Amino acid sequence: MRRRYVINGKVHDLVVTRGANGVFHVSHGERKFEMQGKTLPDGRWRVTVDQRPQAVRIAAQGDSRFVHSAATGALEVEVIDLSAASGGDRAGAASDLLQAPMPGTVIAVHVAAGDAVHTGQPLIVIESMKLETTLTAPRDARVKTVHFAVGNTFALKSTLVTLQDP
Structure with missing residues (x-):
């Protein structure tokens, strides 16, 4: 099944098919990999991508999953x-x-506000759950507002930074 995901503001088109024993086969362009998830007793998930396991916490709100x-x-x-019909519009607005x-x-x-930024440039650093996360520019743009x-x-889901066309 073809699926579109927006991951931290960047659009990814994937083809996902279900295999045996809870394994999913994923194609992203020319890249192909396998994924599997299993709940752990402490509420986390063990997600395995190409036989590399990683413990994660997952929270859901609407159509979004926070990993x-x-x-x-x-x-x-x-x-x-x-x-x-609005799927493409939503993806553009997300950026x-x-x-x-x-x-x-x-x-x-x-x-x-007013600064020109480039794809991947650090914009703001946040601390959540005792971990620091740097949010970067998803595209070349100009900073409209730092909220x-x-x-x-x-x-x-608070808007931290709003971008506009350069």
């Missing part, structure tokens, strides 16, 4: 309904809003 691991930090994974993957506190701000200052707390 947190010690190795990768926090990721927001949103499933886009490809049958919805202009950097939203909080979980509640937390701003610990560093690297940009100000929170150092020391401010924010809720899940």
Whole structure:
């Protein structure tokens, strides 16, 4: 089944098929890999990608899943309904809003309104669940608004930085 995901603001088109014993076969362009998930007694999940296991915490809100691991930090994974007419529009809009993957506190701000930024440039650093996460620019753009200052707390899905066309 063809699926579209927005992972931290970046669109990924995947083909996912279910195999035996809970294994999923995933194709992303030319890359192919296997994934499997299993719940652990403490509420975490053991996610295995290409035989590399990793313990993660997963929280859900609407169409989004928030995945947190010690190795990768926090990721927001949103499933886009490809049958919805607005699916492409939602994906484009997501790249202009950097939203909080979980509640937390701003610990560093690297940009100000009006700054030109490039794909991958660090914009803001947050602390959630005792872990620091750096949110980066998903595309070349100009910073329209920085919504929170150092020391401010924010809720899940709060817009932290808004971008606009350069």
